[in-house]
Structures are given as structure tokens and as C-alpha cells.
Amino acid sequence: MLDALDKNLLRTVADLEGIPKGAYNIRKNGKLLAREVSANINIESNPEGTGIVVTIKPGTVNESVHIPVILSQAGLYDVVYNHFIIGEGSDVTIIAGCGIHCGGVEPEGHAGIHEFHVGRKAKVTYVEKHFATGPGRGRRTLNPTTKVLLAEGAQAEMELTQMGGVDEANRTNEASLGPGSVLLITERVMTDRDQTAVSRNDIILSGENSRANMISRSVMKGNSKQTFYATIDALAKCFGHIECDAIIIDNGTNETIPALKARHPDAELTHEASIGKIASDQLTKLMSLGLTYDEAVNRIIQGFLK
Amino acid sequence: MLDIKSLCFSVSDADGIEGGSLRTIVDRFSFTFEKGKFYAITGPNGSGKTTLAKLIMGINPVTSGKIFFEGKDITELSITDRARGGISYSFQQPARFKGLTFRDLLAMASGTDDETKLLALIRRVGICSLSFLDKPVDSKLSGGEIKKIELATTIARNPKLAIYDEPDTGIDLWTIGPMVTLLKKEKDDHRTTTIVVSHNRAFLEAADIILLLNQGKLAYVGNLKDALPLLTDLSICNYRVCGSEDDVGCFR
Numbered sequence: 316m317l318d319a320l321d322k323n324l325l326r327t328v329a330d331l332e333g334i335p336k337g338a339y340n341i342r343k344n345g346k347l348l349a350r351e352v353s354a355n356i357n358i359e360s361n362p363e364g365t366g367i368v369v370t371i372k373p374g375t376v377n378e379s380v381h382i383p384v385i386l387s388q389a390g391l392y393d394v395v396y397n398h399f400i401i402g403e404g405s406d407v408t409i410i411a412g413c414g415i416h417c418g419g420v421e422p423e424g425h426a427g428i429h430e431f432h433v434g435r436k437a438k439v440t441y442v443e444k445h446f447a448t449g450p451g452r453g454r455r456t457l458n459p460t461t462k463v464l465l466a467e468g469a470q471a472e473m474e475l476t477q478m479g480g481v482d483e484a485n486r487t488n489e490a491s492l493g494p495g496s497v498l499l500i501t502e503r504v505m506t507d508r509d510q511t512a513v514s515r516n517d518i519i520l521s522g523e524n525s526r527a528n529m530i531s532r533s534v535m536k537g538n539s540k541q542t543f544y545a546t547i548d549a550l551a552k553c554f555g556h557i558e559c560d561a562i563i564i565d566n567g568t569n570e571t572i573p574a575l576k577a578r579h580p581d582a583e584l585t586h587e588a589s590i591g592k593i594a595s596d597q598l599t600k601l602m603s604l605g606l607t608y609d610e611a612v613n614r615i616i617q618g619f620l621k
Numbered sequence: 622m623l624d625i626k627s628l629c630f631s632v633s634d635a636d637g638i639e640g641g642s643l644r645t646i647v648d649r650f651s652f653t654f655e656k657g658k659f660y661a662i663t664g665p666n667g668s669g670k671t672t673l674a675k676l677i678m679g680i681n682p683v684t685s686g687k688i689f690f691e692g693k694d695i696t697e698l699s700i701t702d703r704a705r706g707g708i709s710y711s712f713q714q715p716a717r718f719k720g721l722t723f724r725d726l727l728a729m730a731s732g733t734d735d736e737t738k739l740l741a742l743i744r745r746v747g748i749c750s751l752s753f754l755d756k757p758v759d760s761k762l763s764g765g766e767i768k769k770i771e772l773a774t775t776i777a778r779n780p781k782l783a784i785y786d787e788p789d790t791g792i793d794l795w796t797i798g799p800m801v802t803l804l805k806k807e808k809d810d811h812r813t814t815t816i817v818v819s820h821n822r823a824f825l826e827a828a829d830i831i832l833l834l835n836q837g838k839l840a841y842v843g844n845l846k847d848a849l850p851l852l853t854d855l856s857i858c859n860y861r862v863c864g865s866e867d868d869v870g871c872f873r
Contacts, residue, residue: 532720560719594716596716597716597717597718599700599712600712602699602700603678603700603709604704604726604729604730604774604778605701605704605705605729605730605732605778606701608701614721614725614729615721617720619718620720
């Protein structure tokens with residue numbers, strides 16, 4: 316059912332060796348390849364047939380769902396709309412990811428629109444990895460969108476990673492936070508050659524005592540370009556922070572545009588941003604531990620994107 | 622074991638009256654450091670101590686002169702090659718990293734990521750608590766904590782020659798004593814040739830030999846007792862008057 320190519324893509328985007336345990340939904344070239352539900356986690360296709368609805372029963376703890384997508388068919392642009400309904404008081408991990416293997420000259424792409432409804436006092440950890448590979452010269456595009464709605468006291472931790480090989484990416488993250496809810500987004504994007512990546516983030520802190528922390532780590536190699544927009548809009552007494560760091564290697568370029576909007580007198584919003592080459596004191600330190608210049612660069616980037 | 626011959630380091634002085642003229646930071650420094658001895662390099666601010674230490678590690682390129690380490694000319698070698706050859710360096714202002722932990726640095730320094738060995742290293746160093754291991758070495762660390770980590774990574778290299786640039790900066794009073802004891806013990810147990818750049822009396826007292834630098838030149842070599850009058854003399858205001866006496870202010 317899974318060929319060697321599929322297995323390699325799955326391993327990279329979902330840390331999976333073959334078919335996972337527990338609930339999962341594997342989509343290959345725009346079609347369902349395999350699905351398994353569990354007692355507490357239901358997965359069904361949406362009525363339009365354009366994606367899946369994952370429903371997690373209230374109080375479900377320590378369970379995980381894998382929903383990888385793999386593409387290896389030239390000329391395909393796959394769009395999915397997935398919904399996640401996370402029941403009250405549950406604590407679950409969702410592992411998504413998209414692996415593209417491009418063997419030809421025709422373009423391949425994927426747009427995943429993921430919407431999360433996180434119930435009261437529920438906690439979700441969402442891990443999403445994107446990766447493209449293959450000998451073909453077809454353009455590989457990935458346009459992931461995540462929308463997060465956090466109910467009172469809910470928590471979401473989102474790890475969004477684009478590891479390489481993606482020619483063009485338009486990433487959108489939107490979130491709306493209810494009272495006492497917490498959102499942590501960590502986005503890591505590495506681009507190389509002539510690749511481009513744009514990330515747009517809009518976080519609305521609408522509930523009292525809500526907290527959001529958006530961390531972005533970008534590495535631009537070759538002639539690649541990344542643009543990062545992040546806006547935190549505060550409508551209540553809340554706390555918001557944006558931290559965006561970009562490391563330029565070779566001739567990469569970066570634009571970083573953080574925005575803070577305090578529309579409530581008790582909003583506390585901060586941001587820190589930096590763009591630049593690897594600091595020379597970091598390189599010198601690692602070289603003084605016996606690493607070569609190139610090893611030091613790799614080690615610093617590896618840590619930065621970890 | 623470390624033989625320095627007529628070492629010079631100059632930079633172009635953009636602020637000079639004749640813009641682009643050369644300013645000499647280390648001026649014809651010659652000295653032979655012997656294996657297993659503890660040296661303290663001291664002198665007023667701006668006397669070239671840190672620059673000299675960096676020249677030995679290869680962080681600054683020499684302008685002229687030669688450096689021999691265990692009989693081999695290392696003047697043109699990279700930092701990496703000097704590190705692999707057995708020289709280890711503790712920075713006055715250690716680098717901070719986003720995404721690297723003390724464990725990562727210690728593993729790179731010691732060449733192993735074996736938990737038992739890393740914990741043994743921390744015990745050997747003594748001044749870092751075991752809970753430090755997974756601390757990120759980032760801007761959240763205090764000045765004292767990062768200096769302890771810096772010292773640990775230097776010792777973890779098992780160096781033949783260890784250079785410490787002002788190791789006590791930011792270190793609390795209670796730790797300076799144990800730190801001195803540690804460097805002496807490392808010297809005794811492993812015959813590590815130890816060079817400490819410092820103003821701190823605790824290190825000067827621990828040293829076998831004091832080197833006093835002034836304006837880039839080696840001004841004195843010997844024991845602490847005989848160095849003290851010179852140190853007192855040099856520690857007075859060394860600003861030279863330029864222009865009228867009325868414009869001069871001492872900010873010490």
C-alpha cells in the first residue's frame with residue numbers, strides 16, 4: 316500500500332515508519348489512502364468531499380492523530396479543507412504534514428486549510444511539517460492556512476515547519492483567543508536557491524487574560540526570499556508577544572513586518588525582531604570548540620531551527 | 622610550550638589626526654610560556670591583554686611576529702586548527718545562541734553526548750549545577766551563569782593550554798574562590814598550561830608568574846610581590862592631557 320517513496324515522505328513529515336498507531340488519515344495524490352478511527356477520535360470526510368472532519372470527544376487525553384498528505388503525481392494541485400473539533404477538557408496531539416515528491420517538469424502543489432475549534436479548557440498540540448523533494452524541476456508550491464478558535468481557558472501549541480525544497484509558499488495563520496486562553500505558535504521556515512516564502516499571521520486577543528506568543532525563525536540561503544507579517548490585535552486585558560528572527564546566509568533577503576494593535580488600555584504587547592547574518596562571536600565560539608567554519612554554521616542553523 | 626616572538630598587532634586608527642594611521646595594540650611582545658605553569662596577565666584597561674589572548678587563539682590575525690605551540694609554528698593556523706591542537710579559550714563576553722543549550726555546547730566541546738560523561742564533566746568543573754545542562758545559552762542567562770558555562774566548555778576540551786579572559790566578570794564573590802581552586806586543580810591534575818587575563822587579586826595570587834602589560838608592551842615578568850608597586854603606579858589615572866588642562870576630567 317505504501318511504496319518506498321511514500322514511506323520516505325511519511326518519515327520526513329510525520330516521523331512515521333509506515334502506518335501509525337491510533338487514529339490516522341493518510342491522503343495520497345488527492346485521494347484517501349488509509350484511515351483509522353479510535354474510540355475517542357472520529358474522522359470522517361466532509362459532506363463536500365473536499366476534506367475531513369476530525370472530532371475529538373470531550374475529556375480525551377494523551378491521544379494523537381496523524382493526518383499526513385503525500386503528493387507524487389505530476390501536475391496535481393491538491394486542496395483540502397480540514398476541520399478539527401476538540402472537545403472540552405481534552406489534551407491531544409495532531410500531527411499533520413505534507414510531503415511532495417516531484418519527479419517531472421510539471422508543477423505540484425498542496426493547499427491545506429486547517430480550522431481548529433478548541434473547546435473550553437482543552438489543549439491541543441499541532442505539529443505540521445512541510446517538505447518537498449525529488450529530481451524533477453516542476454515547481455512545488457505549498458500554501459497552508461491554519462485558523463484557530465480558542466474557547467475559554469483553551470490552549471494551543473502550534474509548531475509549523477517548512478524544511479526545504481518548497482519553491483513557493485504562502486502561509487497564513489489566523490487565531491482568535493477567548494478569555495484565559497493561551498496560544499503559542501512557533502514557525503520555522505528554511506528557503507534556498509530562488510525559493511520564496513510569505514507568512515501572514517493575524518492573532519486577535521479578544522478574551523480577558525488571553526495570552527499569545529508568536530515565534531518565527533527564518534533561514535534564507537542562496538537567493539531565496541522570505542516575508543513575514545505578524546499582527547497582534549488586542550481587544551481586552553491580555554498579553555501578546557512577537558519574536559521574529561531571521562538569519563541570512565549567502566544572498567538571501569528578508570522582510571519582517573510585526574504589528575501590535577492595543578485597542579484596550581490594559582493590553583500588554585511586545586515584539587522583538589532581528590535580521591542578519593550569523594553573529595561572528597557565535598561562529599568564533601564554536602570554532603574554538605574545534606568545529607570548522609561550515610560545521611559551526613550548520614550547528615547554529617540546526618539549533619536555531621530546532 | 623608556547624613561544625611568542627616579537628608579536629605585533631596594529632589596527633588602522635580612523636579617529637587619528639592623520640586618518641588611517643596605524644595604532645599598535647600589541648607591541649613586539651616576546652615570551653615563553655612553560656608547560657603546566659599558571660600565568661596571570663594583568664595591566665591597565667586598553668593595555669592589550671585581551672588582544673594578546675585573542676592572537677594566541679587565532680581570533681585576531683597577527684600583524685607581525687610568530688607564535689610557536691609545542692615547537693610548531695601556528696601563526697597562520699585557523700581557530701579550529703588551534704582548538705584541535707589543544708588550545709582552549711574562555712571569552713570575556715561569551716556568545717549567546719538561540720536554540721543551543723549548555724548540553725549542546727558541552728557535547729561539542731567534549732566530543733561526546735553521553736549523559737554520564739557530561740554529568741561527570743559538570744561535577745569536575747563543580748561551579749555549575751547539574752540542572753544547568755538543559756539551559757538554553759541565550760540572552761535569558763545571567764552574566765554569571767554564562768561565564769560558568771563558558772568556563773565549563775573550556776575545561777571540557779581537556780586543553781594543553783587554557784586561556785581565560787577575565788573569568789570572574791559577573792561571578793559572585795562566593796564563586797571566585799572555588800573558581801581559582803578549580804583552575805589550579807586542573808593545572809595540577811592535567812598539567813594544563815593556564816593563562817588568566819585578570820585584574821582580580823585572587824587570580825594574581827594564584828599565579829606562578831605575573832605578566833604586566835602596559836601600552837601593548839610587556840612591562841614586567843615575575844612574582845606578585847614585586848609587581849604590586851608597579852600595579853599601584855599604573856592604576857592611577859593614565860589619561861594624557863590633550864589641549865588645555867581645564868578641559869581634562871578624570872572619570873575614574
